[in-house]
Amino acid sequence: MGLKRFLQLLGLLAGFWFQAQTLHLYGGADQDQYLGCLNCDNFDKNSIWNKFSDYGNVFSSKSIWNPYGNYGSTYSAYSPWNSYASYPPAILDQDGNFFGFLTLNPYKSDRSELELAVILCKHHEEIKSDVGGWYERLFR
Template identity: 35%
Template sequence: MPKPVYGSDRLEKQTDPRFATPKEPSPEELMRIQLTPNPEIEQAEIKEIFDAGEAPLLIYGNYDRLQFLGCLNCHPQYRISIWNSDGPYGSNLGYFSLWNGSYEYGNDISPLSPWNEFGGVPPAVVDPAGNFYGFLTRNKNQKPLFTNNFIETVFFNYTAIRDNSRSYYQKAFAEHMDLKTIPLSFMESFPKPIDPAVERDNSVLPPDNNDFQARDLWQ
């Protein structure tokens, strides 16, 4: 025989938090969760990529260069990727994102930002094995520089990339979306950016295809 349920039992269940229906997070709460760094998840992603035999290029900034700022060459599917426009390091709203021009790591005049031509404390690029690749910065006086054709193109177009970093990556490396990371050799072989003296919107990538413009990567 089923146990009878009395009014007092119903009241207890209504007031006891153990029986409460989980509340759906608001859009604001979901965004905050997405943009908040999660070291446990991030370390797991780095390990997964490294164990697969690929080399994630990790960015570290701040004055002591201990602040993780994302993965430079990781596929946008990863939370750590600076090309994941929904993640803490690829969104233009994330505090630790290089694409957020309102905070110190993405502000053009911040000494900690790679976009500052006179930045004195730019981010460093390393891999999980501890190899140092150079500083990520537009300041040519900082040595050694981490530079290649792709990075030079990013420096040239960073203000436009901010709005949709994922789209830029997907169009730049459309033929390599099966890779967890983009190898350095692919970055080196990327078409060179145009001379800075030429108007930005008339940039042509690659040189042998005049119909493919740099701005096509973010539109």
């Protein structure tokens, strides 16, 4: 099965569960910086999938897609894309339940095992260049 078909099937299965609860990212040393909604619609102002929002725009300081920002750089201790990050973003649902850390760091305890987190970590470079297209693949 090709990657495209796999992502379509995964989107159908995972999209159902992902939409059942809203997941949010919080970053910083104390996880007190809101970094957006992980599985909100791509038109939602808080969505990491909305390229016009503070959280989905590659130029925003609050975006995990900004390669030069604290939360998107491969060198920042606060970025999910740093393989040695000390303080990667936490994934929480709307009730504050913890779903692990979004991180490439294999040594970080409580690294998220959610399908969506795994996909983001595996494909973050490709996603950065086509946030809207990846939203469509994962959630539609």
